[in-house]
Amino acid sequence: SHTTMINGLGIVGWGVGGIEAEAGMLGQPVYFLTPDVVGVHLSGELSQGSTATDLVLRITEMLRKANVVGKFVEFFGDGAAALNATDRATIANMAPEYGATMGFFGVDDKTLDYFAATGRPQEQIDTIRSYYTAQGMFGIPRDGDVDYSTVIDLDLGTINPAVAGPKRPQDRIELSNLDDRFKELFSLSVADGGYGKSAEDLEQRFVVTMCETSDGFVSGGGDQSQRSSPVVQSGNDSTADTNVRSEVEMMNNRPTPNRVDPDGADCPPAQTNIGNGDVLIAAITSCTNTSNPSVMIAAGIVAKKAAERGMKVPAYVKTSLAPGSRVVTEYLEKAGLQKYLNEIGFNLVGYGCTTCIGNSGPLDPAIEEEIVENDIIAASVLSGNRNFEARVHQNIKANFLMSPPLVVAYALAGTVLKDVNLDPIGLDKDGNEVYLKDIWASLDEVREMLQTAYDPETYKRLYTEFAEQNPLWNDVRSTTGTLYEWDANSTYIQEPPFFEDFSMESGRFSDFHGARALAIFGDSVTTDHI
Structure with missing residues (x-):
């Protein structure tokens, strides 16, 4: 789900499901329709007291209402150009939450500043600039530069501190309203998104x-070796x-x-x-x-x-x-x-x-x-x-x-x-x-x-010496070769029942009789609920 963070650096890409990934590994193509591209025009700048998190919660709420499911979203305008790369990545990261396939920002000087600040070689940065300039793709588009399927406007100056919840990321609540909203939801029916409790119980x-634990610690359960136990310093x-x-x-x-x-x-x-x-x-x-x-x-x-x-x-x-x-x-x-x-x-x-x-x-x-x-x-x-x-x-x-x-x-x-x-x-x-x-x-x-x-x-330093910082990982026994050495006795990795008696030849098909749906769900039902 975090794949879309790369969209904040001008990289086109998004996550796929497990079946799509397996098909790709086996050489099968991934099909998708050419999507609509929704332009989000950002203007102004964030006010004192507001953060990138407040901005992304507002964008999530706004784009959920705009129904951008299956669409590309591109952020443009002076407000988008003023955001640094990490703020853009924060917004791009939550594309799955606002329903888009990706939330895209173009490559510009702010992108290259980030690459320089995180230790990328100057030669690579110059190559990126030259490539995007030659392609006519360098810079964040301004208002009127691109013909989008539809355009949504957002003034960054209207962003206030906020939270989202208590059950869905798109349910944004202004910070000053959280107290009252919780009280309202407490006694609201479950069908209406509340908890169905009596208002009199709130103060119990x-x-x-x-x-x-101020002077001690919780002793561990499970198979803990003494060697890995933490040593109390103070x-x-x-x-x-x-x-x-x-x-x-x-x-x-x-x-x-x-x-x-x-x-x-x-x-x-x-x-x-x-x-x-x-x-x-x-x-x-x-x-x-x-x-x-x-x-x-x-x-x-x-x-x-x-x-x-x-x-x-x-x-x-x-x-x-x-x-x-x-x-x-x-x-x-x-x-x-x-x-x-x-x-x-x-x-x-x-x-x-x-x-x-x-x-x-x-x-x-x-x-x-x-x-x-x-x-x-x-x-x-x-x-x-x-x-x-x-x-x-x-x-x-x-x-x-x-x-x-x-x-x-x-x-x-x-x-x-x-x-x-x-x-x-x-x-x-x-x-x-x-x-x-x-x-x-x-x-x-x-x-x-x-x-x-x-x-x-x-x-x-941290990414060059990555292997040296992970002694536990380095101690894991591994083998090389064209095939992975599966442990037949493993209780963690087992052959899926789907592949039992699997054959490349099509077997005989039989009719299903009396099949029924196990359950019919409404909207916003997640795997966590199931």
Whole structure:
């Protein structure tokens, strides 16, 4: 689904399904109709306080309504030309969410600036410029340059901070309306997209006795070797600069007989209380946003300002940081921001897909038990691009997509039942109320710190020495040859029943009698639901 990110760099391409990929491997062509091309004319510029994430959520909402399924979308105009390559890639990445085959930006100087900043050789950059110029394709088209099937206009100056959810990525909610919208959905019928609960139940809270991990960690289950166990360095961090609880859990969240359960000796009990609208998972995750330095730097600045005020994330909030690349860790550390993210709980848990595809790991068992027993409508906040029901966590029913700095802010608030524009999101170490505007990252602050994000040598080093950074991968036994040596005893990779007794000759066909449909589904039913 993330293939379309390349469209932000002027590369035409999109993902295919498994059957299409298999057919291609066997030399079969892939057929598709010549699509309509929808032009999205971007004008103006983003206002103070808005991010690329806010922009892509607005575009997703707008293009879903425009029904661009099966179509190409090309972004053009002065607003598109002003966006940097990472903002364009953020928009292109979510093409599957707004339904298009791809969301395309042409190649221009901003594209080449990105290649230079990420360590590509100058000779390659010059070749790209020469090729696209010779083809008459260099530059972002302006209004009137191209005859599109249809044109949609969007003024970037109208983009406001927003989130999307709680069940679909196209359901955008202005940040100032999230509190009221959650209350409305709480008692709205399930058929109308709500939760069908009584409005009187909204304020209920339930006491939970959970694991206190500030001085210990959750001991692992499953087949964990002592050699790979994290070593506690101080407090809740290990020598690998990650949260010990998360580190053990990530190692053990595999197909093994046991789950990760608290060890009484290392995990003294602590009391808290949870209720509807509480944020139980806050995750900076997914390549959609973690590949964009501006929003990652903004998240670090919010964490820094919060940590300096002595603010704490409530005990019931499970926090995590899982960027898509080691480069993110490098520039956050170089900017001096990673230590503040660690301080408020956003420790590095790994690289790649985690919470955005449901790999958040379990919540504290006592919290999960309380959710199920009392049918609590709890929330997750994440910087991913999909939030279908049961995708993030099977027991968390309200999932909101938002920018990384907003993920940090809502983790501190601990609930979506606040208007974070008007209400305090927490208290400082002296008991004073702290508002979002007190810790928000300004555009100037982000631009200043962005200077540390782009270091061509960092990209060259991390991607040139990639093999040396993955000792576990290097230790995997592999063989060479024209055919893969399948393990006949493997329980993971097995011959599909479809191929049993398979023959190149057509067999005898027989009629089907009494066949019936198993189920008939409406719109917006995903594989997560099924």
